[in-house]
Amino acid sequence: MELAFLKPLFDRPGPWASVYIDTSRATEEATKVQKLRERFVAAQLIDASADAYTVRAVIDTLAHEPVSGAPPGRAIFAAGAEVVLDLPLAVSPLNTEATWSILPHVAPLARLRGDEPPCLVAYIDRTGADLELRDAHHRETLGQANGKEWRGRGHRSIPTDRYEWHYRNKVENSWNETADIIAGEIAKQWPDSGARLLVLTGDSRERKAVHTRLPERIRASAVEADSGSRSPGASKSVLDRQIAEAREAYARDRLQSALERFRIGRGRPGEHRKASVDTGRGDAAEGVPAVVDAARSHQVATLLLAQDASDAARDVWIGPGVDDVAVQRGQAQAMGVAKPVQARADDALLRAAAAADAEVLLVPEGMRGPAGGLGAVLRWSTP
Template identity: 65%
Template sequence: MELGFLKPLFDRPGPWASVYIDTTRGTEDAPAQQRLRERAVANRLIDEGADAYTTRALMLTLAEEPVSGTPPGRALFAAGAEVVLDIPLVRAPLVGEAAWSTLPHTSPLVGLVDALPPCVIAYIDRTGADLEIRDSLRRVPVGRAEGREWRSHRSVPEDRYEWHYRNKTENIWQENAELIAAELTRRRPEIGAEALVLVGDARERRAVYAQLPEPMRAMTVEAERGNRSSAHDDQLERRITEVRTEQARGRLESALERFRVGRGRPGDHRSGPSGAVDTGPGGAAEGVPALVDAARSHQVETMLMAEAASDAARDVWIGPGPDQIAVQRSEAHAMGVARPERARADDALMRSAAGADANVLLVPQGMRGPSGGLGAVLRWSF
């Protein structure tokens, strides 16, 4: 999960109201249930000390929610009588949550927002391709590649002209495939997706695939259903979800492999079947004290957070800056923080990770992750 979208929360002081709410409307009494949930949120915030203006801003935002097209859940963050972020969730929170705290309570987002990496879809035909970027909630057109189309204005006899006709058509198909591949290669850095799905007839897909550079072929898959003019196709949608899920699983497995190697004993260099980079001993941090040290030096590359992490709610001490974080209050004072404040470890570390352009991955139950539920792969080792 990339954290750049959370930076507006860390550019201004708190305290913060953080709300996670189920917004599904699958029953006849859903509107009434929704009003009850919203009232419970308001009461909880007021009980925790939230000011009336910030609470009112949240309630007005929730009341404006459309009846149709609603995501299954929402996360809202407000401070100073203003809702700063309103984030759609891909799954509803199991239990509604409302908190009033020094830092925004962002850690639940790791399991509720779309954590699958976005992918690029290229809808191909003989004349070009339409490109879109896809995640779980959006499909956004990002351009197109237009090639040539050769049309004959006469029937093609079965004589010497037939060879010329076919050869001309093959050449144009090849040129168009090269043009599509060149456009995909050119756009890759700005789009930033980790997977490319080629959609169209088999011959056209393979012609484009053959023209891609080798690094892009490694991230490319072909879908047998759909074409440039097709509408919604359930099988294609399932295939796109499978591709994004496989990419996410590979990213997590690679990070966990690097974490396990990095926390090993000196001289214990291992590499797993996934081919993960060996960071070497010291290339990982495990537990809150080690993570705090790494966060202060902007050393965290990927933070790992297990479901129901036991260390998540542990207290740390923070200052105004994302790298001002300490395990002990006296330690924060020594860093120059005049008035250290308590915060949850997971939220403080999320702030530090966002400030260092790191990302966070959720380790699901059943996978062996860091002890205490919090760990990190580091950018460099000591």
């Protein structure tokens, strides 16, 4: 999960109301159930000493949940009588949860938000391509790439043998120019789209021609799907399934790669391995003290958080700055924090990771990950 969307939560002081609620409406009494959940949320926040104005802001937001089209769940973060972030969830929370704490309780998002990557989809034919951006929650049209189509003086049939080579050469040159235009438009849109996966769909020959013309950095993130069409009204159900499978495979491979880098970087218990010039592998940190040190110095490239992390709720000491995090109170004071306060380790580390443009990957229950459930792949080695 990329963490940039969480930055607004760390630009203002707490305390914070953090609410995770199931918003599905699968039963006839869904509206009644929703009202009961809202009352439960209000009671939980009031019992935790949340101020009345912030509680009211949360409840007003929940009351405006649409009757239809609601996501499986929502995460709401509020402070100072204002809802700062209202997020749809890809997975419904098992239980409604409402907390009041110095930091927003963002750690559950790693499980509930979903980690399938945003993807750029290009619907390709001989005349150009339609570009679409997808993530787990919505789709957005990014525009078109229109190429050239040569029709040979209005003829729809192939000319006589004398001109056949000339005709075919013109058509081929026209398509090559169109493929160049499409690849160029994808390369232009890619950096600002936020996509991490490119799906090329449409006519087989045309999509392969575009694939070969992409810059290497984008081609490495591209897959082809054979069920899409640029034609209006074309069914996309099979394509949707193929894209979902490609996104799941991407997320799975990225986690496996990060865990492999973590295991190599960690080495044997108590051993530090230096980065390899040949492989580009960095060191790893494991356990709360080591990960806190790495997060404070912006070394964390990937934060690994196990779903059943025993160290997640461990207390650390923080200050107002995103890098003000320490295992001991005296250490925080030595860093210049006048009045350190306690916070959950996972939330404090996610705050530091978001500020450093790191990512967080959830290690599913039953998969071997870092001891205690908290680890990191580092940007550079610790001497």
